Amino acid sequence: MTLILTASELDSLVDMPRTIEAVERAFAEISDGLAHQPAPGSLHLPASDSRFLPMAAVSGPSGLASVKLLSDIPGNVERSLPTQRSTLLLVSQTTGETLAILDGRIPTRVRTAAASAVASKALARAESSVLGLVGAGALAVAHVEAMLAVLSIRTVVVWSRKASTIEAFQRQIAHLELNVVIAPSAQFVVESADILCTLTPASEPLVFGKWFQSGLHVNAVGARPRPDEREIDSEGMIRSRVFVDSLSTALTKSGDLLIPINEKVMTAEQVQGELGDVITGKTPGRTDSDDITLFNSVGIGMLDLAIGRILYDRALQQSVGLEVDLSS
Template structure:
């Protein structure tokens, strides 16, 4: 039997603390060789700006194979539709049975914030108390919850183009007892923040390296997985010690990295390593308090597999979802 889990089911089941632990394990397992994270494929045709990205993974610990099909369709914005949609399929590594089909919106949001938290735990200064957010939507709210689980955050500094968005953000995060300051420009976020998360669907840089201060950690999260889109300018990438979720994925889909490489300002060899290598103790992360570290978060299928295992197990335990016999 296959379990169908809707976005409403998954919103009830999502647990940030458990997801952070699962994501941290998943990163390490890639490096240890007990999980397989293939290089990505991006499907597109000349007549359309749409891209379809199959994100696959295989893992011993979770005994799963998984694929998420991400549809990235910018033209949907004009029709009032989501520009990104995704669906996750989980299959038993042992029998090949399709165990579950999940709407991808909630898992993607939660595991993305969890990945930033794992990166901040390993690359940020452990005394980081001010969280900066460039962007204030649902992903920003999830990042606040995630960062509170790994760092002693006391204050949030946030910027968005929309005051409606920042008003909604403030209302959602004040329950955490944090000081929230809304600023008038992205540069002001960097003036006081210890950790900064960039969470905009930018196609051109909204973040400039001249703003970076010694000791900061940046999670570059928001840009679409396309080689010609970026949030961070070339100076920002050059000034930072760069870590990625997957070298192969970043080399295929990260405009933040590939544009400076095309300009000759960086080479792919300048990437310090994968986050999993830091988690597994194979390479150092932050070397000094003055380091500017940057996690280039493009998104990998192994993280969908990791949270998928949690959500599937939780749904079975709580009796959620619709069971369907696909073989009939």
């Protein structure tokens, strides 16, 4: 039987601390050769700006294979529809049975925030207490929840172009009783933060390396997986010790990385390594309190598999979702 899980059902099943643990294990599995994470392809037609990315993974310890089809359709803005949509398929590694089909919105948001938390735990200064957010949407809310699970965050400095987005953000995190500072600019956020998360679908830089302070850790999260779009300028990449979720993915999909490489102001060899190798001790992370570290988070299928395992198991335990016999 195949379990169908909708976005609202998945929202009720989310467990951020367990997701962070699962995402950390997933990165370690890649590093240790216990999981296979190929770089995603990008399907598109010459006459269209839309992209379709099949994001696949297989994990021995989890007993799953998975693929998420991510649709990146900028033209949906004119239709008042989300520019990114996705569906996640979970398959038994043993039998090949389709175990579950999940709407991708909630899993993607939560595992993305969890990955930033894992990176911050590994790379940020342990005493970091000020979280800076460029962008204040649902992904920002998830990042606050994730960071609180791994670090003693006391202050959140946030900027967004829209006052209504800031107001909604404040309402959604009010119960956490944090000191929230509404920043007048992205520069104010960057210069105030111990940990900075960039969470916008910007195509041109919003964050500039000249603003980076010693000891900063950056999670570069929001840019679409396209080689010509970025949130961080080239100086920001050059000034940082850069780590990635997957080098093969970043070198085909990350404009934050590829643009400075194409400008010949940075080389691929300057990337310090993959986050999984930091977690397993194969690659050093922060080497000094003054280091500026940057996690370039493009998004990989192995993280979808990791959160998919948790959500599927919790759905079975709580009898959530619709079971369908696809073979009937």
